[in-house]
Amino acid sequence: MKFTFSWLLDHLKTDQSLTAICDALPMLGLEVEDLHNPLAALGPFQIVEIIEATQHPDADRLRVCRVNTGEAELQIVCGAPNARAGLRTVLAPVGTYVPGPGITIKQGKIRGRTSQGMLCSLSELCLGEDQDGIAELPADAPVGTSFADFAETAFSALVDPVIEIAITPNRGDCLGVRGVARDLAAAGYGQLKDMDFSAAEGEFDSGLTWQIEAEVEALVPLISGRMFEGVSNGPSPDWMTQRLTAVGQRPISALVDITNYVMIDLGRPLHAYDADKVTGDKLILRFAREGEEILALNEKTYSCVPDMLVIGDQHGPDDIAGIMGGERSGVSDSTTRMFLEIAIFDPINVAGTGRQLNLHSDARYRFERGLDATSPVQMAGYIARLVQSVCGGRFSHLVVSGSAEIAPQIVAFSPERTKALTGISCAADQQAQILTDLGFTIKRTTADSWQVEVPSWRNDIDGPADLVEEIIRIHGYDNLEMTALPRDNYIAQPAFSPAQLRPVLLRRLLAGRGLIEAVTFSFLRPEEARLFGGGNDALGLANPISTDLSMMRPSVLPNLLSAAARNVNRSVADISLFEVGPVFLDPSETGQRTAVGGIRIGAAHSRDWQEAGRTVDTFDAKADLLSVLNCLGVRTDNLMVSTDTPDWMHPGRSGRLLLGKTEMGCFGEIHPRICDEFDLPSGVVGFELWLDNIPLPRQKGPARPLLKLSALQPVTRDFAFIVDEAVSAQALVDAVRRAARDVITDICVFDVYQGKGIEEGKKSVALTATLQPKDTTFSEDDLSAISTQIAATVAKNCGGVLRGA
Numbered sequence: 001m002k003f004t005f006s007w008l009l010d011h012l013k014t015d016q017s018l019t020a021i022c023d024a025l026p027m028l029g030l031e032v033e034d035l036h037n038p039l040a041a042l043g044p045f046q047i048v049e050i051i052e053a054t055q056h057p058d059a060d061r062l063r064v065c066r067v068n069t070g071e072a073e074l075q076i077v078c079g080a081p082n083a084r085a086g087l088r089t090v091l092a093p094v095g096t097y098v099p100g101p102g103i104t105i106k107q108g109k110i111r112g113r114t115s116q117g118m119l120c121s122l123s124e125l126c127l128g129e130d131q132d133g134i135a136e137l138p139a140d141a142p143v144g145t146s147f148a149d150f151a152e153t154a155f156s157a158l159v160d161p162v163i164e165i166a167i168t169p170n171r172g173d174c175l176g177v178r179g180v181a182r183d184l185a186a187a188g189y190g191q192l193k194d195m196d197f198s199a200a201e202g203e204f205d206s207g208l209t210w211q212i213e214a215e216v217e218a219l220v221p222l223i224s225g226r227m228f229e230g231v232s233n234g235p236s237p238d239w240m241t242q243r244l245t246a247v248g249q250r251p252i253s254a255l256v257d258i259t260n261y262v263m264i265d266l267g268r269p270l271h272a273y274d275a276d277k278v279t280g281d282k283l284i285l286r287f288a289r290e291g292e293e294i295l296a297l298n299e300k301t302y303s304c305v306p307d308m309l310v311i312g313d314q315h316g317p318d319d320i321a322g323i324m325g326g327e328r329s330g331v332s333d334s335t336t337r338m339f340l341e342i343a344i345f346d347p348i349n350v351a352g353t354g355r356q357l358n359l360h361s362d363a364r365y366r367f368e369r370g371l372d373a374t375s376p377v378q379m380a381g382y383i384a385r386l387v388q389s390v391c392g393g394r395f396s397h398l399v400v401s402g403s404a405e406i407a408p409q410i411v412a413f414s415p416e417r418t419k420a421l422t423g424i425s426c427a428a429d430q431q432a433q434i435l436t437d438l439g440f441t442i443k444r445t446t447a448d449s450w451q452v453e454v455p456s457w458r459n460d461i462d463g464p465a466d467l468v469e470e471i472i473r474i475h476g477y478d479n480l481e482m483t484a485l486p487r488d489n490y491i492a493q494p495a496f497s498p499a500q501l502r503p504v505l506l507r508r509l510l511a512g513r514g515l516i517e518a519v520t521f522s523f524l525r526p527e528e529a530r531l532f533g534g535g536n537d538a539l540g541l542a543n544p545i546s547t548d549l550s551m552m553r554p555s556v557l558p559n560l561l562s563a564a565a566r567n568v569n570r571s572v573a574d575i576s577l578f579e580v581g582p583v584f585l586d587p588s589e590t591g592q593r594t595a596v597g598g599i600r601i602g603a604a605h606s607r608d609w610q611e612a613g614r615t616v617d618t619f620d621a622k623a624d625l626l627s628v629l630n631c632l633g634v635r636t637d638n639l640m641v642s643t644d645t646p647d648w649m650h651p652g653r654s655g656r657l658l659l660g661k662t663e664m665g666c667f668g669e670i671h672p673r674i675c676d677e678f679d680l681p682s683g684v685v686g687f688e689l690w691l692d693n694i695p696l697p698r699q700k701g702p703a704r705p706l707l708k709l710s711a712l713q714p715v716t717r718d719f720a721f722i723v724d725e726a727v728s729a730q731a732l733v734d735a736v737r738r739a740a741r742d743v744i745t746d747i748c749v750f751d752v753y754q755g756k757g758i759e760e761g762k763k764s765v766a767l768t769a770t771l772q773p774k775d776t777t778f779s780e781d782d783l784s785a786i787s788t789q790i791a792a793t794v795a796k797n798c799g800g801v802l803r804g805a
Contacts, residue, residue, distance in 0.1 A: 001167050002247035003177045003264065004160040010265075011181035014190025018161055021189065025165055028183045029473055030174060034164040041099050042125065042159065045147035046070075047137060048091040050119075053083045058111040065119065067091060070144015077115035082133035088141045089134045090125065092118040100124035127151065127158050157242040170460035172369030176267025179457070186437035186474050200381035202226065202397035208275060208339045210401035213286040219309050220285050220321075222402035223343040224376035226384055227275060230393035231255065233335045237390060254391050255331045255338055260362075262383055268342070268375050269363035270383065271319065275337035277329045280314040283339070285321065292317055295327045296359070308353045309345065322350035322367040323359055336393075342376040342383065344402075355543060370459035373406045378456075409454040413464045416448060421468045423483060426475055434474045435467065498696055502632060503580045506596050509631045513624060515578040515598050520559035522582055526551040528558040531674055532648050538587040552584035556597035557648070557688055561670070561678045564601055568680060574602035583690075598624055599670070599686035618653045621667040621685040625657065628687075629664060632694050637737060639664065641730045648674050665689030712773040714745070717787060720766040721800035722758065732765055732798055739793035740786050746770040764803050 005018055014021075022032050048067040056062035056077065063083045065076045069091065076091070083089075092098050094107045094117055105118050122128035122135045125147075141150060151159050165180070173179040178195070185192040206227040212220050235241070236257040244251050249260050259270040273283070288304030294317055295301050302320065304310065310317035318326030322345035331338055350367040354360065372378070377400060384395045415428040432442050432450075439455035454461045461467065472480070496504075507517060525548050529535045534554030544550035553559060556579045564575045578598035585591045600616040607613030626636050638659060645654040645666050654668020667687035675682050721732060729749050737744055751766035758764055771778065771786060778786075794800040 001175055001180075002162055002164045003180070004162050004243055004246050006156070006160045007177050007243055007265070008163070008181055008184075011178045011193055011195075012184055012190040013193055014184070016189050021184065022163065024184060024187060024189050025163075025180075027477060028187055029168065029171070030180060030183065031166040032163060033166050035161065036164075037161040038099075038126065038159040039148045039152060039161070041097070042148040042151055043146060044093065044096040045120065045125070046091045046093065047088060047141050047143055047145055047147050047150060048074075048119075049143045050083060050085055050087045050089065052085055053078075056111060056113060058113075062111060064113050067119070068143060069093075074116040075114055076117050076119055077110040077113050078119045078134065080119065080121070080132075080134040082136065083119065086139075087134075088137040088139060088143065090120045090137070090147050092120050098124055099126050125151075127155050157239065160242075160246060162246050167369075169369060172366060172371065172459060173267065173457045175366050175369065176263075177265050179267055182438065183474070186434060187476075192437075195382060196385070197378055197382050199398075200384040200395070202384075203394045204229075204396050206339070206396040206399045207281060208273075208278060209282055209399050211282040211284045212401055213284065215287060216285055216309055217402075219346040219349050220402060221344050222373065222376050222400070222406075223285070223341065224380055224401075225283070225342070225399045226340050226380060227396040227399075228338045228340065228384075228387055228391070228393050229336070229395075231336055231338055231387070231391040232393070233331060233333055233338075233391060240390070253331065253333060255335065255387070258383075258387055258390060259340075262379075262386070263362060263366065266375075266379060267366060268371065268379055268383075269322075269366050271325045271341040271343075271363075272331045273325075273329045273339040273341065274331045274335045275339045276335075278313045278339070283311055283313060283341075285309065285311050286317075288317055294318060294320060296320065296324045297327055297330055298324065299327065302357050302359065305353075305356055307349075308356070309349050311341075320353065320357070320359070321345050323354055323357075323364040324361050338387075340383070340387065342380055344371055344373055344376060352543075372457035373459075374456045376400070376402075406456060408456070409461070411452045411454060411461065411463060411467060413450045413452045413467050414448050415450070417464050418468045418471055421465065422472050423481065424472065424475065424479060426471060430475070431471050434471050438470055438474065440467075440470075499691075502691055502694075503594070503596075505631055506580055506628055509627060510578045510596075510598060510624070513627060515576040515600075515624070518560060518563050518577045518579045520556075520563060520579060520581070521549055522553055522584070523549045523551055524553050524558055524562070525549070528562070528677075529554055531677060532558050533646065534584075536586060539584050554585060555583055555688060556581055556595050557599065557670075557686055558678075560597060560599045560686070561674070561680060561684070564599060564684070565678045565680055568601070574606075576600045580691075594691040595688055596628060596691060597686065597688035599684055600624075601680070601684050615683060616685050618650075618655075618668045618685055621669075621687045622655070625665055625667045625687040625689060628689055629657070629694075632691075634659065634664070634694060640734075641728075647671065659693075659695075662693050663690070664693055710772055710774060712777055715771045715773075715778055715783065716768055717771060717783065718766065718768050719787075719790065720751075720764055720803035721794055721798070722762050722764050722803050723794075723798050723800035725754065725761055725763045727763075727765075727798050727800070729765055732794065732800065733767065735794045735797040735800075736767065736769060736790050738797070739790040740769075740771070743771050743773065743786065744769050745772045765800075766803075 022035055025032050046069055048069050050065050050067050052066040053063045056064050061079055063078050065078050065083055067074050067076055092105045094105055097104050100123055107116055119134045121131055121133060123131055167174050182192055184190055208227060210223055233253045233255045236251055236254045240257055240261055241251040244257060244260060247264060251257050255272045259272055263269045287306055288308040288310045290306055292304040293301050309321040311319035311321050318329045345367050347368050347370055350364055354364045380398050388395060415431050418426055418431060435442060441453035443451040445451060452467060523541060526535055529551040532555040539552040541550050560577050560579055563577055567575050580596045583593050583595045600620055604614045604616045604620055629636055640658045642656040642658055645656050648671050649666060650669035650671050656666045657664040665688050670684040670686055672682045675684055733747050736747055747767055747769050749765060749767045753764040791802050
């Protein structure tokens with residue numbers, strides 16, 4: 001929201017400075033985002049008088065000027081044809097930044113003559129149109145003074161400071177200058193000036209009326225219109241065009257500029273129709289029909305959808321209600337009969353239409369936030385007189401459709417509520433004055449019980465807490481006293497449950513393992529969703545922000561692969577990413593899960609002088625997954641590995657981890673077909689785990705018991721078993737662990753061999769078992785008994801025999 005300081009002063013009678021006003025606005029909840037003060041840029045410029053102007057001896061179009069600055073005489077080389085003795089003009093001394101051309105003045109020589117500054121034109125000072133010549137100031141302009149002081153009076157409209165404030169979604173009433181002035185007046189920074197909102201009696205009956213179809217009556221609670229005849233739609237007056245230009249609006253013509261001016265001045269969007277271009281005697285408000293199109297004022301054509309509110313005539317729709325008018329019935333320079341619309345439209349419908357069409361406008365921005373429900377009638381007289389004063393002509397009686405009788409909202413309120421909610425002691429009379437200054441009407445039934453009538457422009461007020469907020473906002477947030485929270489002497493209880501802590505722990509773990517966290521959208525392309533078992537139409541978005549992001553994701557892996565592809569396209573060779581976030585399997589209440597997934601591409605570690613580099617493989621992904629499970633307190637020796645993996649994983653280089661019948665997650669190499677779909681090289685590995693499937697610890701204490709380390713020396717024993725080639729290494733490891741579970745702390749497979757000396761259809765699997773004594777050191781008899789038990793268990797469960805036995 002932009003406005004100029006003088007514009008604010010049209011509504012606020014105050015002696016406060018610009019600085020004081022800008023300091024006050026943030027305390028009222030209106031953050032100042034930018035302050036553009038042209039006078040500040042003009043401060044270094046000086047008013048000087050040319051004493052002498054002679055022809056440059058080496059250039060036909062240059063003059064050598066001797067100028068009086070009031071303190072010294074300087075030599076300036078100037079190319080302006082109007083540079084002459086006796087002329088008072090503007091000097092940019094050496095070191096001054098000139099805003100027009102965007103240059104900083106330096107002392108130098110021009111064709112051999114020293115120039116100690118620059119004489120400026122008004123366009124170079126951003127104070128006028130381009131002109132061939134330097135600025136010509138009045139003969140009594142004070143030489144030696146700052147040009148900024150002179151410009152403040154002589155060019156007041158062009159150097160008017162522009163204030164830009166951020167408006168929160170609930171404060172639609174401050175999307176007009178008057179709303180901002182009202183808040184400042186209530187806070188004691190001036191007095192709100194009166195405006196003439198009295199009704200204006202027309203001279204004739206309008207030739208156009210409203211027709212609201214029954215299906216859209218709820219979307220148009222109130223709309224008014226007025227016919228203007230004999231208007232002149234020429235250029236707007238300077239005061240209006242200068243203000244509109246200052247706030248970023250492009251002046252077009254008087255009628256269009258008036259609608260834009262009122263929108264910024266009062267926060268009230270309007271729309272002007274050329275009455276001679278309207279077919280029939282009615283403007284019809286209805287839902288759009290399939291196949292209809294509207295050529296809008298931005299010269300773009302929009303296809304209508306059935307739930308879109310439009311305004312049209314017998315010819316068809318021409319106006320997207322609350323957002324933008326149509327080109328067909330828009331006003332032009334030749335317009336002499338104009339019909340002016342002042343409406344209230346349903347904010348939700350306007351917002352939905354705008355999103356569907358991807359069409360933004362200042363009108364939509366205001367309608368979405370809610371307008372003064374009485375404004376179509378209450379402001380109609382003021383607007384009619386403004387149009388007549390600028391464009392002439394005469395106007396009709398007001399044409400109103402809908403209910404002009406708006407039931408006021410009444411909020412029961414007690415002044416004691418302010419103390420209870422904020423801790424601030426604010427006298428009841430002061431609270432009443434604040435609310436009154438903001439436009440509220442108070443009826444005191446008792447000293448502690450008020451009936452507060454909410455003004456029609458405050459759509460954000462719902463209850464007593466909102467009134468407390470208004471009181472404190474105006475009273476001053478800086479008056480809130482700092483109060484320390486009570487601190488009792490007890491041991492604090494954990495603020496988060498174990499389930500809530502899991503994502504935090506996993507982020508730290510995976511970052512420590514060298515993966516970078518990615519935060520991606522929870523939706524993706526339907527084609528990508530189908531690659532990972534998703535694509536259920538019930539999980540499609542009704543109103544996606546992009547056609548490429550229209551389906552809820554069934555897995556975090558496709559989002560990570562997309563992120564990796566963008567990095568690969570930028571020549572990043574080694575990539576390690578992870579994400580913790582929601583996935584969606586179906587639209588039921590239990591269909592959303594929390595998943596953690598990661599991918600690795602490229603080198604596991606780069607080569608150096610000690611060893612060759614190694615690319616990532618399935619076991620890197622498995623190690624990541626096992627680390628995650630270990631962090632969550634899952635005993636990895638209880639897990640089973642299954643090769644029955646999803647079809648987006650490589651069928652021979654992937655696995656699933658099961659805890660009983662519950663699937664924990666999957667790991668391995670991504671299927672080459674999937675890599676091709678994402679334009680990634682083959683060899684991408686990854687893992688995914690579903691946190692909801694991980695059992696929570698049963699005990700109230702730590703997730704795992706304290707680690708007990710034995711003081712006795714561990715012993716390692718190597719075993720080589722010959723088994724059928726169909727027997728998996730995991731089955732062999734499980735059998736060995738089962739044979740001596742109490743003493744075996746680790747098992748590692750270090751060799752698999754098939755060939756000479758091994759019967760066909762068999763293989764040799766060698767592994768190392770770490771044995772840890774608990775109470776006494778192992779004797780040779782103990783170790784022999786354990787080895788015998790291991791061999792017997794393997795023979796029973798896997799049909800294996802010790803190699804060489």
